Amino acid sequence: MQYKFKEPVLGRSNIEKYQCTIEWRNGRFIADEPPASGGKDTGPDPHTLLLSSVVSCTLITLRMYIDRKGWDIPNIAVNGNLYADAKDGKTITVIDRDILFLSPIDDERKLRLQEIASRCPISKILENESRVRTFVFRDGETEKKIKYGNEEITVVWKPEFCQHSTRCFTQLPDVFNPKVRKWVNVNGASPEKIIEQVKKCPSGALTFFLNKDSNESE
Ligand code: SF4
Numbered sequence: 001m002q003y004k005f006k007e008p009v010l011g012r013s014n015i016e017k018y019q020c021t022i023e024w025r026n027g028r029f030i031a032d033e034p035p036a037s038g039g040k041d042t043g044p045d046p047h048t049l050l051l052s053s054v055v056s057c058t059l060i061t062l063r064m065y066i067d068r069k070g071w072d073i074p075n076i077a078v079n080g081n082l083y084a085d086a087k088d089g090k091t092i093t094v095i096d097r098d099i100l101f102l103s104p105i106d107d108e109r110k111l112r113l114q115e116i117a118s119r120c121p122i123s124k125i126l127e128n129e130s131r132v133r134t135f136v137f138r139d140g141e142t143e144k145k146i147k148y149g150n151e152e153i154t155v156v157w158k159p160e161f162c163q164h165s166t167r168c169f170t171q172l173p174d175v176f177n178p179k180v181r182k183w184v185n186v187n188g189a190s191p192e193k194i195i196e197q198v199k200k201c202p203s204g205a206l207t208f209f210l211n212k213d214s215n216e217s218e
Contacts, residue, residue, distance in 0.1 A: 003160075019043065051080040054095055057122035062099070065116045071109065075102035078117075095126070148184035153191040154209055155184050155198060161205035168206060172197040 010023045011031070018039040019032045031049060033039030044052065055078045066073050077100040085092050099117055101110065117123075135144045148155045169176040174188035175197065186194060191210070198206045 016040065016042075047082065051082060051095070053122050054097060054120075054126070055080045057120045058097060058099065058117045061120035062113055062117055065113070073101060073103055073105055073109070073113075076100065077102060148182065148186050149211065150186045152211060153186055153194060154211060154214070155186055155194060156207045156209070157184060158205050158207075161203045163203040163205070165202050167200055167202065168197055171200065 005025065007025050011020050012023075013020045018037070019030055019042050022029055022031055030043030031046065032042040033045050034041045037045070039045070058078045058080075059076060062076055079098050079100075080095060082093055082095045085094050097117065099114065101113075105113075135146075144159055146157045146159065148157070169178055169183075172189060172193065175185055175194055177183055177185065189197075195208055198208045
């Protein structure tokens with residue numbers, strides 16, 4: 001596994017309700033909530049940031065494509081908005097994106113650019129399956145560890161170290177299965193077999209401890 005960014009986006013909450021400072025690799029900006037939600041609107045709210053991501057990604061993707069084709073379409077505007085729709089007992093968020101060509105364009109190119117816009121990277125993230133994983137740390141702790149245990153053994157996985165060598169799940173698929181959400185099933189084999197496999201992890205992403213020998217919790 002390799003993260004897209006060397007430096008993660010870092011947010012810190014400020015004393016002023018609900019202002020927070022977002023630091024990215026080349027600067028920082030303020031995010032907030034509108035007064036209706038108890039904030040002071042000193043920066044974009046999270047939904048606006050999400051829409052900004054769709055809008056900017058659309059514009060950048062179109063610009064790159066137009067430049068590659070050498071087309072003369074200098075000015076484009078995109079607006080985005082969203083609403084929640086209830087369907088079959090589920091709430092679905094619908095994002096509408098309007099692309100406005102501010103210079104002349106024929107129908108064929110317009111349709112082609114509509115298709116290109118629909119495949120911009122952020123659209124793909126939002127429309128394909130994605131997950132938000134949450135890790136918690138105390139101050140001073142930085143290493144992500146996920147533990148999978150039963151009463152005898154606990155397997156510890158450090159996702160940042162995993163090189164996706166596939167060794168664990170090709171050699172012991174009853175225990176390691178990346179296609180399911182809880183991907184380590186420590187009840188899938190004997191502790192001895194699990195230990196043997198964990199020791200073959202080339203990156204050190206997998207470690208184990210026997211519960212009877214350890215004071216570790218969780
Ligand atoms: S063997 Fe180690 S590095 Fe390879 S996929 Fe499994 S956990 Fe990741």
